[in-house]
Amino acid sequence: MKRKSIIDIKEQKGKDPIVCLTAYTAPIARAVDKYVDLLLVGDSLGMVLYDYENTLPVTLDQMIEHSKSVVEASENACVVVDMPFGTYEESINLAFNNAARIMKETHCDGIKLEGGQNMYETVKYLTDRSIPVMGHIGLQPQSVVIDGGYKIKGKNKFDWSKYIDDAKALENAGAFSMVLEGMAEPLATEITSQVSIPTIGIGASPNCDGQILVTEDMIGLTNITPKFVKEYINIGKLIEEAANSYSNEVRNKEFPTKNHTYSMNPTIIKANKG
Numbered sequence: 001m002k003r004k005s006i007i008d009i010k011e012q013k014g015k016d017p018i019v020c021l022t023a024y025t026a027p028i029a030r031a032v033d034k035y036v037d038l039l040l041v042g043d044s045l046g047m048v049l050y051d052y053e054n055t056l057p058v059t060l061d062q063m064i065e066h067s068k069s070v071v072e073a074s075e076n077a078c079v080v081v082d083m084p085f086g087t088y089e090e091s092i093n094l095a096f097n098n099a100a101r102i103m104k105e106t107h108c109d110g111i112k113l114e115g116g117q118n119m120y121e122t123v124k125y126l127t128d129r130s131i132p133v134m135g136h137i138g139l140q141p142q143s144v145v146i147d148g149g150y151k152i153k154g155k156n157k158f159d160w161s162k163y164i165d166d167a168k169a170l171e172n173a174g175a176f177s178m179v180l181e182g183m184a185e186p187l188a189t190e191i192t193s194q195v196s197i198p199t200i201g202i203g204a205s206p207n208c209d210g211q212i213l214v215t216e217d218m219i220g221l222t223n224i225t226p227k228f229v230k231e232y233i234n235i236g237k238l239i240e241e242a243a244n245s246y247s248n249e250v251r252n253k254e255f256p257t258k259n260h261t262y263s264m265n266p267t268i269i270k271a272n273k274g
């Protein structure tokens with residue numbers, strides 16, 4: 001099977017909805033790969049897998065190790081890797097070195113970074129040097145501390161032009177797509193109509209060119225359920241039920257049974273016992 005490329009993703013704009021999910025581990029990547037166009041190794045793994053308060057403590061090494069396993073376990077989806085906080089903002093050189101390291105060590109198809117107009121130079125520098133970039137504007141989780149929380153954008157203030165200009169800056173800098181996170185639905189619709197590259201919505205609009213969810217949110221493995229999440233199954237409950245059954249069976253000596261143990265020839269047993 002040929003993996004989807006960033007060109008395939010770009011060509012889906014306005015034609016086929018682009019289906020995206022996050023994956024941080026091989027088992028999840030293996031399970032969802034054939035149903036999605038793009039897998040994002042998001043830095044949300046810091047909160048989902050490591051219980052960090054936000055995404056800021058996530059390191060480049062963590063992202064690289066998780067991404068290697070996702071690339072290894074998938075064969076269909078285009079794989080994009082988040083650049084964590086502090087690995088690209090300071091200079092275009094820092095951004096290039098770290099993005100190139102991600103590409104070389106993980107064999108992913110592109111990187112994602114947060115920011116719009118403020119990241120124009122960085123995105124242009126990377127794309128001019130053959131690093132495919134997905135942008136991320138609107139609610140930017142790496143700015144949660146300076147923003148004072150996770151706040152929906154474009155809802156109450158007359159500030160749409162800032163976000164539209166952010167989207168255009170990413171397009172002009174050569175980004176192949178952009179995530180629109182946590183913004184008023186009409187703003188996401190407007191941005192999608194004004195740029196020629198795909199928009200991928202999360203808490204944004206059905207009119208985006210694609211949608212993304214954090215897989216663990218969608219399968220009931222996280223405790224947070226923001227408005228934009230739809231829980232398709234509650235694996236957390238199933239795990240609890242399984243653990244409860246296992247625990248009862250072990251305590252009642254109902255597990256393991258003959259089916260789960262290795263038998264032996266009685267003569268050999270006797271000889272061993274002497």
Ligand code: KIV
Pocket residue numbers: 022040041042043044045082136179181202212213214
């Ligand atoms: O880190 C992440 O998982 C993300 C998605 C929510 C878009 O950036």
